[in-house]
Amino acid sequence: MIETTLADPRLVEITLNGETALAHADATILDVCRAQDVDIPTMCFLETLTPFNSCRLCVVEVAGSRTLIPSCSRTVEVGMEITTESERVANTRRILYEMYASTVDLSLSDDDTRRWMAKYEVKPGRFGEYESHRKVKIQDDLYIRDYDKCVMCYRCVAACGTEAQNTFAIDVAGRGLSSTISTEFDVVLPDSACVYCGNCIGVCPTGALMFKSEYDMREAGSWDESRQTVTTTICSFCGVGCSLDLHVQDNRIVKVSSPLDHDVTDGHLCIKGRFGYAHIQEEAGRST
Amino acid sequence: MYTVDPRRTESAEWADTWLGIDVGSDIALSNTVAREIIAAGLVNTEFIEHSTSGFEAYAESVQSWTLERGEEVTGVPAEAIRDLARDYAKAETAQLCWTLGITEHANATDNVLSLINLALLTGHVGRWGSGLVPIRGQNNVQGGGDMGSLPNKLPGFQNVTDPDARAKFEAVWGAEIPPEAGWHVSEMIDEMEQGGLTALYVIGENPAQSEADVSRAIRLLEGLDHLVVQDIFLTKTAQIADVVFPAAAGWAETDGTVTSSERRVQRVRKALDPPGNAKDDIEILTLLANSLGHDWEQRDAETIWDELRSLSPMHAGMSYQRLEALDGIQWPCPDEDHPGTQFLHGWLWEDPMPREPAAFSAVEWVPPVDPLDQDFPIRLTTGRRLDSYNTGVQSGGYRSPIRADAVLDMSHEQAADLDVSQGEVVKVVSRRGSIDVQVRLAEGLRHGLVFMPVHAPDVVDVNQLTIDAWDPKSGTAEFKATAIRIDKITRD
Numbered sequence: 001m002i003e004t005t006l007a008d009p010r011l012v013e014i015t016l017n018g019e020t021a022l023a024h025a026d027a028t029i030l031d032v033c034r035a036q037d038v039d040i041p042t043m044c045f046l047e048t049l050t051p052f053n054s055c056r057l058c059v060v061e062v063a064g065s066r067t068l069i070p071s072c073s074r075t076v077e078v079g080m081e082i083t084t085e086s087e088r089v090a091n092t093r094r095i096l097y098e099m100y101a102s103t104v105d106l107s108l109s110d111d112d113t114r115r116w117m118a119k120y121e122v123k124p125g126r127f128g129e130y131e132s133h134r135k136v137k138i139q140d141d142l143y144i145r146d147y148d149k150c151v152m153c154y155r156c157v158a159a160c161g162t163e164a165q166n167t168f169a170i171d172v173a174g175r176g177l178s179s180t181i182s183t184e185f186d187v188v189l190p191d192s193a194c195v196y197c198g199n200c201i202g203v204c205p206t207g208a209l210m211f212k213s214e215y216d217m218r219e220a221g222s223w224d225e226s227r228q229t230v231t232t233t234i235c236s237f238c239g240v241g242c243s244l245d246l247h248v249q250d251n252r253i254v255k256v257s258s259p260l261d262h263d264v265t266d267g268h269l270c271i272k273g274r275f276g277y278a279h280i281q282e283e284a285g286r287s288t
Numbered sequence: 289m290y291t292v293d294p295r296r297t298e299s300a301e302w303a304d305t306w307l308g309i310d311v312g313s314d315i316a317l318s319n320t321v322a323r324e325i326i327a328a329g330l331v332n333t334e335f336i337e338h339s340t341s342g343f344e345a346y347a348e349s350v351q352s353w354t355l356e357r358g359e360e361v362t363g364v365p366a367e368a369i370r371d372l373a374r375d376y377a378k379a380e381t382a383q384l385c386w387t388l389g390i391t392e393h394a395n396a397t398d399n400v401l402s403l404i405n406l407a408l409l410t411g412h413v414g415r416w417g418s419g420l421v422p423i424r425g426q427n428n429v430q431g432g433g434d435m436g437s438l439p440n441k442l443p444g445f446q447n448v449t450d451p452d453a454r455a456k457f458e459a460v461w462g463a464e465i466p467p468e469a470g471w472h473v474s475e476m477i478d479e480m481e482q483g484g485l486t487a488l489y490v491i492g493e494n495p496a497q498s499e500a501d502v503s504r505a506i507r508l509l510e511g512l513d514h515l516v517v518q519d520i521f522l523t524k525t526a527q528i529a530d531v532v533f534p535a536a537a538g539w540a541e542t543d544g545t546v547t548s549s550e551r552r553v554q555r556v557r558k559a560l561d562p563p564g565n566a567k568d569d570i571e572i573l574t575l576l577a578n579s580l581g582h583d584w585e586q587r588d589a590e591t592i593w594d595e596l597r598s599l600s601p602m603h604a605g606m607s608y609q610r611l612e613a614l615d616g617i618q619w620p621c622p623d624e625d626h627p628g629t630q631f632l633h634g635w636l637w638e639d640p641m642p643r644e645p646a647a648f649s650a651v652e653w654v655p656p657v658d659p660l661d662q663d664f665p666i667r668l669t670t671g672r673r674l675d676s677y678n679t680g681v682q683s684g685g686y687r688s689p690i691r692a693d694a695v696l697d698m699s700h701e702q703a704a705d706l707d708v709s710q711g712e713v714v715k716v717v718s719r720r721g722s723i724d725v726q727v728r729l730a731e732g733l734r735h736g737l738v739f740m741p742v743h744a745p746d747v748v749d750v751n752q753l754t755i756d757a758w759d760p761k762s763g764t765a766e767f768k769a770t771a772i773r774i775d776k777i778t779r780d
Contacts, residue, residue, distance in 0.1 A: 140689035166302075190689040195674060231559035234546050236539040237677050239424025241548030241616065246540060246559040253540070253560065262615060264548075271675045271690075272683060279685030280520065280537045287522045287534040288564025 015081040029071035029082055030058055038084050041093060041116040043100075044153035045072040046203055048266045049163050052154045057096055057116075060084045068092060094120040102127040105148045108207030136215075139188040142196055142275055144215045147180060149208035156181060156200035156209055164268040169194040198274035202257060202267060211274070214255055224249060232259060237272040240264065244273060253277045290372050292317065292364075293389065294669060295739060296732035307372065308734065310363040311667050312656035312769045314390060318402035319350040319653065320358025321373040325409055326350070330377035335411035339636040342648040346405060349650035361653065377410050381417030387425065388671065392768045397761035398651040405648050414633035424549040425672070427539065431547030434603075434619070435596070440469035444600025457599055472763030473499075477756070480508040487514040491569065492535070496525040497679040498742075500758075500765035501720050502751035518572060521681050524745075533572050536562035542569070543589040545611065547619070551632065553606055554616035656769035657757035664719060664771035666702075667737050670750055671768075676743035683743065694747035696774075697730035697739040705735065706774055715775040721752035724777065738774070742767075 010025040016032060023032045028051070033040045043055040051073035059068035063081035068089065071082075083089070097117050100106060101124035106113065117124075124130070137145040152172070160170050169192045173182035183192035201209040217223040228249045235242045243262045247255035256274050260267035278284060291303035292314075300306040309317055325331055326347055336343050355366035362369070376382050384407060390399045404420060412418040424430055436443040442465070446453040454465045471479060477499065479485035488509070499505035509515060510528055517529040526532045536542050541562040547553050562568075567575075570589065577584045590608050597603050602620035610624065611617060617628035635642050660667060676693055677683040696716060698706075708714055710729045715722055725740070725748040733739060740750045753772060758765045 141687040142689060194690075196688065196690060229559070231557050233539055233556045233559060234427055234548075234554045236427045236537075236546075236682070239426060239429060239549035241427065241546070241550070241552055241554050243554075243615075244539075248560050251560045264552075264615075271688065272677060275686040275688070276677065276683055277540065277686075279682045280540055281685070282563055284685045285522075286520055286563045286566060287526065287532060288566055 012076055012078045012080075014076050014079065017082070017084055023076045025076070027076055029060060029062075029069070029074050029076060029080075032076060032082075033060075033071060033084060040071055040084060041112070041120075042072060043113065043151060043205055044155060046155055046205075046260070048260050048268075049155055049158045049203065052158065054153050055096070055151065057093055059089060059092055061086055061089060090120055094122055097122040098124065098126045100151060101125075102130055104151050104206070105130060105132070105146075106151075106206060108149060110205065113205075137189075138212065138215075140190050140196075140212075142198075142212055142271075143189060143201065144210050144212050145189075146208050146210070149206045150181060151206055151208075152179065152181070153205060155203040155205065159199040159203045159268070164199050164266070165195070165197050167193055167195050167197070170200065196271040196275070197269060198256075198271070199268045202269070211255060217254060223254070228254065235269070235273040235276075237270075237276055242269055242273055244269070246277070252281055290375070292372075294667075294737055300732070305368060305371065307362075307364045307368055310361070311669050311737065312393060313362040313653065314393075314399045315395065315402045315651055315653040316353065316358055316361040317364065317369065318399075318406060319353040319651075320355060320362070320369050321376065322346075322402075322405055322409060323350040323353045323358075324355060324370055324373035325377045325406075328374060328377070330374065331409050332377075332411035335636075336409070338639070339411075339641065339645055340408045340648060341645045342650075346648035346650050349652070376406065376412070379412070381415075382410070382412045383417070383419050383421050384412070385421040385423055387423045389768060391422070391762065391764055392766060393764070394657045394757045394759050394766040395651075395654055396759040396764045398649075401649040401651050404646075405651075408646055408648055414631050414636040416631070419631070419633075422549070425678075427548065428546035430549060430551060431545065431553070434547055434600075439472050439475075442599075443596055444602050446600070460595065460599060474756070474758040474763040474765060477505060477508060480512065486512060487516075488512055489516040489518070490525055490529075491518045492520075492538075494519075494523040494525050494679050494681060496523070496528060497745040497749070497751065499756065500751055500754040500767055501756035502745075502749060502754075503721060504756065518569065520566065523679075523681055533576075534562075534564065534566040535572065536566050536568045538569065541566075545589075545593060548616075551618045551629070552616040553603070553611060553619060555608065555611050656771075657766055658719065658755045658769060658771040660771050664717075664773050665736070666772050666774060668716070668718070668740060668753060668770040668772045669737065669768050670740050670742050670754065670770075673741050673743065676741065678742065679745050680743040692728060693741050693744040694726065695728035695740070696725045696748075697728050697733060698774075699731075699733040699735055699737075700729055701735045702733070702738065703727060703729055706776065708774070708776060713777055715777055716753060716772050717775060718753035718755075718770050718772045720755065723748055723750065723752050738772070 011022045012025050014021055014023055030040055041057045043057050044052050053070045053073050056070060058071045060071045061083040062069045132148050134147050157171055159165060161168050170181055170183055172179050174180055183189060201211055228247050231246050233244050233246060235244050242265045243259050245257045245259055246253050256277055258267045258269050289303045290305050291300040292307045292309050293300050294309055294311045296306055355369055358369050359366040384403050393399055407413040407420050413420055440448055442448055442453055442457055448469055458465055476485055496506050496509055515529040516531045517526040518533040518535050519526050520535050520537050539556050540559050543558050544556050545553050546556055574584045574586050601622055605621040605623045605626045606617050618630060621628045636646060675688040675690055708727050712727050713724050714727055715724055742750055754767050754770050756765050
């Protein structure tokens with residue numbers, strides 16, 4: 001087992017919400033806040049990916065800084081004075097959520113997002129009611145892409161690219177307000193470079209990218225997380241030893257994810273790990 | 289990164305250099321690389337003196353493998369071999385990773401030894417970032433061997449021929465263990481033919497589709513007095529069995545452990561109930577023992593694991609609790625304070641050496657058993673694709689958008705030469721059989737080399753073609769090198 005060593009083991013003294021704290025010199029403000037149980041909303045940030053700073057929800061005040069600072073990507077400095085909640089911070093977060101809510105379908109966001117939206121008294125219709133623009137893209141039996149739910153967090157692009165899969169099947173196309181996540185020349189997914197590892201779906205925070213099996217169950221009204229159990233096991237398809245989280249509802253596997261904090265693959269899988277479970281489902285004709 | 293592969297695979301595209309080696313010339317390449325490292329004065333003299341034996345004889349054995357001879361036998365340009373040799377020897381850290389391209393040959397063990405020699409020449413073994421890495425194709429190939437699923441080993445690689453080891457197991461198991469090594473799969477097939485093996489109990493394997501020269505394998509399986517198959521599916525093998533025990537899927541329907549390529553023992557956990565009468569392998573084996581007149585109690589996976597830990601020193605420190613807490617542990621792990629072993633051969637760097645030095649093995653190149661000639665001028669090699677798995681029993685259950693299993697891949701040049709086109713069905717003939725299969729034009733292959741995946745035996749039974757010549761040391765058949773010809777199918 002390799003010990004994780006910080007690149008810079010020095011400790012620096014900072015002030016966090018008026019109290020003195022010690023932090024590793026290469027820690028981000030968000031790292032320090034999470035370690036101290038200071039609540040910071042995030043959307044584009046994921047522990048296993050390099051911060052991309054697109055959502056701006058994690059901004060905090062730093063003394064001497066004219067602008068608010070994204071805490072996910074800014075490393076601490078000696079003597080830094082950080083304020084994580086203030087009227088300015090709350091206003092910014094509220095307006096960001098309100099702008100998201102009027103342009104994007106946030107209905108499948110996680111519980112934390114719902115909690116933060118309540119905390120900052122977000123009025124979702126403030127900048128106009130959200131309107132659906134596009135149709136759900138269903139181009140094969142494994143994935144669906146519903147860009148009405150896309151917040152352009154770039155996590156999927158990072159996971160498809162250099163941060164996990166190195167396949168580069170998707171990237172950002174277009175500019176400004178009309179920018180979208182797209183395959184090359186917007187070809188259908190099976191004609192793209194996609195290898196169906198599902199790692200883009202694994203990192204998507206809003207359900208814009210989803211396994212078709214989950215989508216079909218949601219459409220049919222049978223998706224029920226309160227009846228699901230999650231069991232961690234090991235994938236059977238090769239010798240790497242990736243951890244699989246099997247989501248089981250009514251004695252059927254309904255989804256496969258992978259724990260982010262496992263050092264074999266950091267939550268990333270391949271097509272067999274994500275979808276290869278189908279052979280043990282009831283309809284697969286098992287010997288009984 | 290260098291990739292050595294007859295095909296220009298996706299991995300080869302990622303590599304800095306691809307060496308498009310001729311199928312079955314691996315030892316020629318290793319020996320040429322070795323000679324070049326020695327000739328260039330790039331051997332790790334200190335390591336060789338401290339940690340190895342037999343260098344002089346080995347150096348002598350590779351003396352004839354000049355770059356020119358290497359190029360002639362392997363088809364790889366001499367400069368590329370020279371660059372590989374020098375880059376590998378000079379690298380601060382370097383790993384040799386391989387999979388079935390090395391081991392599915394009739395000289396599989398020698399292929400592996402030839403790679404071990406390179407690591408010993410340069411000291412690229414037993415330390416961080418360096419090493420010899422056979423990449424396993426299943427989640428528990430390593431674990432199966434570790435648990436004694438080898439003809440000559442008890443769990444923990446203890447020899448069945450060692451009376452002390454046997455006595456230890458016999459005391460706990462309360463049964464006598466045969467004192468001589470058993471047969472491996474390829475020997476079993478031969479013994480079926482010679483009448484030495486008349487009954488077979490197959491657990492989780494599908495030899496009626498996975499064996500080389502599969503027509504012969506099926507004929508022999510059908511000729512057995514008694515065939516029992518324990519499987520999660522009614523496989524082709526199960527269909528010809530006298531008795532079938534429906535089993536639970538180990539990775540999702542049972543508790544237990546598997547061991548990955550890096551010797552890491554990891555927990556698998558039961559997430560759902562198996563269908564119908566299907567049962568956990570442990571339960572099936574216990575019920576079978578009891579119906580044969582024994583009195584075994586049903587025990588859970590952890591109890592059996594704890595018994596294993598008491599008998600296999602390399603697993604002794606791996607309680608379920610520790611496996612859970614540490615997300616798996618790499619063996620050997622002799623006691624509960626031991627963190628597990630990251631580098632298996634770290635001992636090579638200890639001073640004084642705790643064991644006998646590692647021996648170089650002089651190995652000579654021999655060509656594939658199935659020779660190319662005028663009647664069978666094309667080399668067929670088989671393998672896997674990303675989205676499928678072995679005979680397709682497990683991966684056929686989901687609809688992959690990128691699946692291309694029931695095809696024969698060939699280069700554009702080959703197709704032009706044969707006057708066949710994309711999608712055309714051709715007849716592929718080897719010295720053992722023939723099959724009809726659709727042509728897929730593929731990049732990364734050259735003239736004289738074609739490829740077929742092994743995943744769709746129900747549609748195109750590629751093992752009708754392959755040769756069952758096997759390596760006498762490992763028992764692995766030469767799936768990677770078949771001599772074939774391709775006949776155009778003309779319609780009347």
